Amino acid sequence: MTPEQHKRKWIIFLLTVAYFAAGYFFCGHINMARAHYYDVSFAFENQIPFMPFFITGYTSVYIALFLVFAVIDDYLVFKKAMVFFILISTFHFIIFLMFPVHIVRPNISDHDGIMAVVTRYYYLIDYPVNCFPSLHVAYPMTGTILLWNYKRKWGYILAAFTLFIAVSVVLVKQHYVLDVAGGLITPFIVYAALKRCAKL
Secondary structure, three states: OOHHHHHHHHHHHHHHHHHHHHHHHHHHHHHHOOOOOEOOOOHHHHHOOOOHHHHHHHHOHHHHHHHHHHHOOOHHHHHHHHHHHHHHHHHHHHHHHHOOEOOOOOOOOOOOOHHHHHHHHHHHHOOOOOOOOOHHHHHHHHHHHHHHHHOHHHHHHHHHHHHHHHHHHHHOOOOOHHHHHHHHHHHHHHHHHHHHHHHO
């Protein structure tokens, strides 16, 4: 990769992250003003305990993004990867607005420790909407698909990472089980659509 391509790689990556942040918080702002939300929870989810340690998995979605940035060293492949991420984000934003889901968070004021503090902080900055499908799960799943085809060893690592994040978002009460299932499926839908378009 040439120095100019490396510079462009950074610009494309930062623009992709900015698009995610702007779109996510825009949808969150709109959805917080809703009078009606869809309920995708199962009855048994009330029995799932809140475990503040797993905020580590919820926040590590950002590590997954940087891993894709660091591992893909081919400029053209990287540009296609970022298009994939932008399409994933756009697909989710549309669903967030058309099918708003609100998660009921537990009262965690009686939990102590640094992880509980971090969770309370995230509860303040991350609205309890934009739930279905989980973009926090879809992003590392997207990265897994990309790295699986590019450097298989890193694909295995990110697949395990995705599983950890998928479990974490439920145990930290940021998503329902169906949110996770949706987040695992949507990258494959977008990937199949991209492959189909490439053949046209």
